[in-house]
Amino acid sequence: MTSIVKDISNGMVRPFAKLSKTSAKNPIHTILFVLLFATFAYVSVIQHYFNVFQLEFGAGSSTADLLKGCTNYYRDASTRNNWVQVTHDDDSEKLSQYAHYYLFDLNFVTKNSSCSLPNINGTVFESGSTKYVLRDSPYLSDSEFTRATADGTKWRLVSTGGDFFKTMLKLFKELYYATFNHINQSDPFDLMIIVVAYSTMIYTFVSLFNDMRRKGGSKFWLTFATIANSACSLFLALYISQCILKAYVPILSLLIGLPFIVVIIGFRNQLKLTVNALKRTEVSDMSRMITPEQVVHDAMLQEGSRLLQDDSLFLFAFAGCSIYAKNLPALRNFAILCSLIAVLDVLLTSTFYSAVLSLKLEINTIYRSTIIKQTLEEDGVVPTTAEIISLTKENFGSENAKLLAQNQTGILIAKLSIILLIFFINFYNFGINWLSSSNSLFPFYNWSSATLGNGLDLPEFIKAAQTSLSNEPVVISIAPVRYYQQTRVLHHITDGLSESLHYLSRVIRDRFVSKMVFTLLLISASINIYLLNAARIHTHYTWGQLVKKKNAILEAATNAVSAATSGTSTPAPATVPEAGRNTPPACQGSKKSKKKSKKSKSLTTTTDGKDEKTTVAKPPQKRLLTELEAIMKEGNTHTLENEEVTELVTNNNYPLCALEKQLKDTTRAVLIRRQALSILADSPVLATERLPYQHYDYDRVFGACCENVIGFMPLPVGIIGPLLIDGESVHIPMATTEGCLVASAMRGCKAINAGGGAVTVLTKDGMTRGPCVRFPSLMRSGACKIWLDSVEGQDMVKKAFNSTSRFARLQHIQTAIAGDLLFIRFRTTTGDAMGMNMISKGVEFCLSQMVEEFGWEDMEIVSVSGNYCTDKKPAAINWIEGRGKSVVAEATIPGEVVRKVLKSDVKALVELNIAKNLIGSAMAGSVGGFNAHAANLLTAVFLAVGQDPAQNVESSNCMTLMREVDGDLRISVSMPCIEVGTIGGGTVLEPQGAMLDLLGVRGPHPTHPGENARKLARIVACAVMAGELSLCSALAAGHLVQSHMTHNRGKKAEPASTVPPAAIEPLKQTPEDLQCLKEGAQICIKS
């Protein structure tokens, strides 16, 4: 049943996915339009409810309303001329028959007793600042009081004597009594159900916030958008049901029914959509340059079916219910409302929420780019190169993100405007409505004071004067106390404000003006959209112009060089392949490269690597060296011909290392350097193309990876995998020139996968730097060591260190003393960067702080690196304490797989491992070398993914352990110092970055800094484990062959079936093959 529903919803989700893509493509338009409609619906719905509220509960100015608020007393013959209190509801007949008077208690609140009180007609009693007015009608015009008295005092009506807190207290009391009455009237069981429903609704909201923060990485805004999405659905549904379908849902039904609907529908689908979209960008945007709208589309395609399925079921259920219970209006109307909510939930999730999600993705991309730039700069890359890398297309999913990045203030303003908009709408709804209403909030609660308790007592003067009244039956209604205050400036301001708002609301309500305002609103919205769009288009255009300009400059330079070298003025081709600059050699000119492979060619003279034409020619006129020098001094070296620059360099007028800076074209600089070196070093090989240099992005190299660049060294890259690491399938690239290595690791992967994959544990993550300092005496060195080891010292140094970087956080300081020399080993986190430069900066600052601020003025800094780190050298401290990432990987290989795939035996493997990797290495006095060939795998992976190959020295420290568990092989590799990073260093280069993309770890992790680098370390450890497993198996197989041959020689007559199964596989080979394997094993031992 559910599978049928699933299939149907899977088929139906495509249009919604397309809709979400369109919305995500135009997020501003979509959000604005949806909000506009939702606001309209919200205002209409609230006004509708407010009107109903006024009709039902409003304390209007009618006599009936006034009587409700009064305390009534009557007197007739039956009461023996005594006053008896009556309620309006019980004795309405009596009240209507008898002569009716109204007694108003007017309290003039003032601290100044000299102020004169107004003269009011009908005043029957006066005491201090209180006046009692008896009227035969319930009306008391305020104009009688607002007139100035003899001394010019003006009075105005206020609520409860002007005490705001009293008013609020009354309000709460009123609410309390109302709630209490409802509770008393309700069935406790119903009440319990409602309480449970509300509790679960609150839990749903809290868990939404929590889940969105945990899974979606958004603390507030995405959760807010999710709730806004549902709120928009609700208000639009309410508007349609009430104003269009005329199916009115009372507020009480809504308040009772809504918690159930919120809990059952929930926000699970929006959360899933968000998580899916964010995961997609985390993994794939770097390599596939996927746009936010595509991400939203794909996420919707995957998760939308469940949304559709849920909402369809809801629609079906409630629509059925509305038809089934059509004779029950309350249920029918509520069911109609719920059906509409279900429909609108799907529609708005596909439009509004998709648009918000798209914006969020773009903002994430911006954030990522900023992080990349900051990390690279902290890692020592020059700012211009860092900017080039951070603004590349791979780091930006779309141009929109790039544009938004330049307009982060706009995002803040947008957020602020949303808050203001919400405030304004609510102010309009509640503030203006209630202020403009004759039944404003405070007078309403002023009236209610009479209804509390036993009502107002009959004043003594009435009781005393009863004889003066006629003996006919009479009713006196005592109105609640009215308080008056002297009019002050503040009152004038509030009155003025209230009046103007009242006037404004009256104007807006006008039939003609309301239409005009609505039209203006529409026009304003359209203009806003147009302007926002125009801004985007303009920025697009400007960006495009910038790119064009840059290309034009390059093109002009190329043409100039071509023209100069060819001696002709052939114009450059109209269309230049744009991707040429950054396209790797494999992508372009493969045919040409094949042709070229047979023979080496002379150097090309094109400078930008856009084509491979070899047009070698002399310039038409040769300028003198002095002329060239003059041009150089003017700073116009880039206008010179290649040969001229080469001449300058070869004549020692120009340093080789400054070519990039002066020529402003890195590829041209490489070309000229090669030409110059071929002359200076007398190495004609550099004048050929045997060392490639074209089609390489040297902008990324300059100031980041290499100096004096003369080309690049291509390395073959193989791939192993899929390898299951912690449940994730990974393909691992390996750059190597050692045959068989990749194939061997591949077999290891196969065996590990067959056993269920590898499991990894990361035990430590911290890069180290160990400077060496010297003190005048041992005593001072010792004192400094003790201080650094103390909590106070560690805290002070940590504070200083952490101030130098956004990512580096000092974890621990370890010290060692040798004479008067003190070695300090700083261990810090470095985010996703390998981070040596980052640490060095922090260490330098800490040392300077120690000298200048912390009281170690006599400290002499011998070296910022005192080999106590220890970097790129074998050292026991790394093996013991760890450096970089300390990872342990483990896998269990079933015995059958060991025999069939690895063609070995578990026992033989365990024995070999102990003998070779443990005892053998111990005999050799190895430090961290308890493995077969960890460095082989590690270095190959390092080269492929742009790690520092020199760090293979300590990164290859590895202990391989094997043991037999229930006939299966349990293998583990413990690598305490894998030094890797996913940003900075060689990872900024495109091929290496592409390989990181393949692993899904390029750049900084968007939500958890350092997670990408940690994942890379786990992958490296698992690759090493695959290699270890395969090689040890092969060695053990060789051993098995030998032993079996001995066995066979001794027992030639025995049939083959007596051989144990573990050794059967190798024995199937011919004796000649065995001989070959034997030789192989011997060669291995020799090697």
Add this chain to the structure above:
Amino acid sequence: MSKGIIKKEDSVFNLTKPALYSIYDTDVTRSEQDYRLLHERPVHLGSGRVRHKRKMHEVLLNGVIAVTLLFWTGVLFAKLSAELYDNRSLKKWMLSYTLDHISKWVNTYVVSVPAFAVYGVLGVLCGVSVPLLDEYVFQHRLDDGVDFKSVLKCLNALLGVCFGIRTIQWSSSMQGAGAWCLLNVLLWVFFDGTWSILTMGTAVVLVSVVMGRGASSSLSYLLYIVDFYSFSFMIFGKLGRYLFN
């Protein structure tokens, strides 16, 4: 290499070959597609993580907590059934007749225990049966739906329906029971959709109808029994899955 005799040129070639070649057997470089292997054994490969094996006392503690919760939920549901009525023919205590009947039967023929103990034990039985069916009969692989929120949603839906039945002015009991019955089908699809709950729920409902006939034989009453006990069983099933997962 032919017929096992190493030719001279092979020896020379061996010198230039990487040392690793000589260690491995010939098929190490044979290209084999590992994807097949991955797809063939998806269950075995799983997440690659070693599942934490619970200790005996942890298992026991979990079991005790689960049984206790199910027991008291059973008692609560008995109370809920007693409180459920509509404004027509369904009166208070009518829906709890089935449970009372079972309680009396147990007291008469099995063992004399208080009624709430019988209700609690019935709750435990309902909660335990679904995970057992999942595990041994239907072998469901539940991707989601066993988290606390889904149990809460289910409970909320039941309370909402109960509230509706109690407060809406139905034209007849049949109308209320019919509406709930139709809703139940959709709620099962929405919340669960598993065969184990459907089959076991049907069995429970049949027993309840047979046991509850004593209170009234009207169709609306029987339909109410079907509605209430089937939905309640679904909640117990989900709670059992959550607690024993």
